[in-house]
Structure formats: C-alpha cells, structure tokens
Amino acid sequence: MQWLDSHYHFDFIKDSNARYLFLQELVKEEITIVAQTVTPSGFSLLKQSLDKLNLKPGQTPYLSLGFHPWWIESKSQADKELAIFRKELTKSQLIGEVGLDFSVKGLEKAQENLQVYVFSEILKALTDHTEQRFILSIHAVRSASKVLDLLEEVGAPSDKILPILHRFNGTSDELTRHRDMGGYLSVHPSMLKSKKGRAYLQQMSGDHLLLESDLPDGPQDEWEAEEVEQRVKDLKEMLNQTVDKLSSIRQENMAELILKTQNRLYY
Template sequence: MDFHCHLDLYPNARAVCDEASRRNEFTWLVTTSPRAYASTSKVLSRLSRVLITPGLHPELVESRASELPQLLVQMENSQAVGEVGIDGSYRFKESLPIQRKVFEAVVARSQMLGGRALSIHSRGAVKEVLPILLKHPGFGTAVLHWFSGSSSEMETAYRMGCWFSMGPAAFSSTAGRALLAKIPRDRLVPESDGPFAKENGVALPPWSMDRTAELLAPIWQCSASEAKATLLENGRRLLALMHWPTAR
C-alpha cells in the first residue's frame, strides 16, 4: 500500500504505474494541480488499485490559485482529494494568505459534498491546518502526509480523528524517528511520497511499504512482519472509511 505518491511524476511514469498497480493492494496517486489531475486521469485511469485524486499543492498555490474553481468541480466526482494543505516554511510565507483561502475552500467543499478523504500537506503549518478542519465538521477524513509537527500537535490531530501517512524518508532524522515512536500505531499508514522523497539519493518507489515496516520494527520493538501486518490492517481500515473496495 501507498497512501501518498506522485506516480505521474516519475521519469518512467507509465512503467512505474503499471508496476504499482501489479504489486500494491492500493496506491493513492496525489496530483499537484487541477490541470495535472485532468491530464493524468486521461492517461492512467485504466489502472486497477490506483486512486487518482485532484489536488492543488500549497507550494504551487501562488501561481495556480486561478485553478481553484476547477478543483472544486473535480471534487464532485472524486472520493478523495490530494495533495492539498498549507506550507508554513519560510520559502512560502508570502503566499500564506492565499494558501489559507484555498485550503479552507477545499475543506468547506468537502463538507458540502458529504465528506472526502484529504491527503494534507502541513509542513510548518499544523497550527494553520487543524483549526480549519475543526471549523468544518463533516469534512471527511484527514490523512496528514509526512507529518512533522510537534508531539502536542500530533496528539491534538489524533484526538480529532486524523491519520498519519509516513514513509522511509521520515526515518532519516533523529527528530523524525522520535516522532514516529509517538504516533499511535492504530493511525499510521504507509506512503512513499515518491519520486520527491528519496533514500540514499534514490527516489522511493510506491512499493516501499516493506521498507517502512523494516524501519518501524525496532521503534515498535517487534518484527518487520508484525509491523507490516499492522500497516496493512490500518490501511484497510482507512480504505473502508474512504469507501474503497479492498478487493480489486
């Protein structure tokens, strides 16, 4: 399983997508803009066990905010949305006001549509993201991608019902490993964030769940097979919330 992957952006995208469809029980292909979603859906919609969702990456919001109306329309026929969210890092501080506006519009639209699963980018902005989610009860299910907030923010998000998708790249720092040890095991699902996320300089493939389990095992003080079983069980519970058939 892979709950956050940019399948369409690998250099050999078609081959990687075909392999992911063959090897994974489920792959969530998040797109970075409404235009990207439209083109990717045309090319890759035939893939089984791959969910392609419309999104508007916060790093692109400043230049692509005009695509927001298109995204809100695309959401009508998609059971999930991503990648969306807010980036609070210094590089994107000037676009924070428009980022907030776009993200709140997405969450409000999700609420209006009866709920959607959202793959959410929250780097340096958990304190911006969570209040918007709280403001719109019934928005659906939040999956915080590559969560890097504080322990208290993680606890708040957990109490709100949020899930956390993490991959091998999150283990590269001491802080990342410490946070992973605190994330409740029952809400952690695997992701790769490939091809952006890398391990030893190599883009992570969408079938990296085994590697995530291997890295989790010493933190959870269990075997890699036990960690993998937990990730699979969690993933299937999340898929049930997303109304995604587990047998495809």
C-alpha cells in the first residue's frame, strides 16, 4: 500500500549519501514523502541538492515550499526570504511548513505581528497565482483562530487553496470551524495517545484526514546505511499503526479513505 507522509523534514537529513539511500529505501517500502522546508532559501538549496543526485523518476520526494515561524529572524530577513518564496512559487504547488506560533517559544523566535506579516504575505502570494492549486501544511500553535481568520480573508479553503492543519492541538471550536470551512487535518501518532486527540479525530470527516510523521526530530548529520534502512522501516510501521488505530477509533476503514484522499490531493 503506497502511503504518503504529508509532513516529513527531509532537509533535516544533511548527508547527501544518506539522503540518496533514504530515497531508495522509500521506493522499496512504497512510501512517498512530502518534504517540508522551513525557509524558502532552504527549499532552493534542497531542490539543487536533489538535482545533483541524478534520481530516477519516482525517487524524488514531493518538495514543499515553506517559511516556518521559528525561522523568522527579522523584518529584513523575512522580506529577503519572501522574495525567494515568490520566485519559487511557480515550481511547487505544495506549501509548507508555514503558519503561526503564539506559544512562549514561538514568540521568542519572532513577535506576533512579524509572524502575521509573513503568513499574510505568503497567502497573498498564493492568490496572485490563480492558475495553480496549492496545498498548505500549516503550523498553528496557540494561533489557530488567527490562522483561520487569515485564510478566510483570502477566500480559503477553496478549490485553489487547501489548508492542512499539522499536529493540531487547538480548541474543539477551532477544529469545528476549520472542518466546516473545508480544511484538512494531518494525523500525527501523538494525537492517538490523548483523549482530546482521539476526540478530534472523530470530529473530522474521514475523507479530510491524512498521515504525517513530522520526522526527523531535528537535524541529522550522519546516518549509516543500516540506520537509514531501519528508519524507513520504522516510518512504514508508524504509518501502518496510525491507520490501524485511526480505523479502530473511527470504526471505519480508514485505509481506503486515506488512500483516496492522498490520490485526490497529491497524485
């Protein structure tokens, strides 16, 4: 079964040989990843590095153009990155990781008004490309209401802008609003472990749920070949277990629904 991990930080794998081996193992295990990036310049570098690997058709991950709120440093840095974002926008219909983080940690990284400025500019850029459809993977920590407000301001969700809330941990009312707007949710295994998370997974429509791992946890300098192989096997097991547990929680065949949703959005 060809699972799609809608939120994987492939750029955190720093070694080019490990990247190549990882992609080979993904093909063997029939896994597709959406490679989220945290800055537009990082997206550009990742794209260039993949070109150098001379990959065969079907081996290249789906690249997602992002600007994570933790990586916003200043207004001047943000404007430089946003310029790159606009330039690269014609090369990716996948957008992420983007969003807002109003937690203490998030606000230490970038003030609320600067985060809102960046996310607003990203959404405005998307609306300038009416010929493209964009799928967004959104970080919304203690900020889901504001995220939804900004999406509504640009007429999203729509057939051109499809938002996925990643590792959602907001309120039930916020999730209901997102659901009723037509948004999607990516399911991280951590959601299955809490009563609130399980309730949220029943609150959404089954055909608006996707899988995610949010791995690796941070930058990885070197992976040996055996470790790469094991990490991909572990990823496949995680995705399979998530589907099985989700099916049990919702009392329906989630494998079939998730496969249809993957195909509708990504293939």
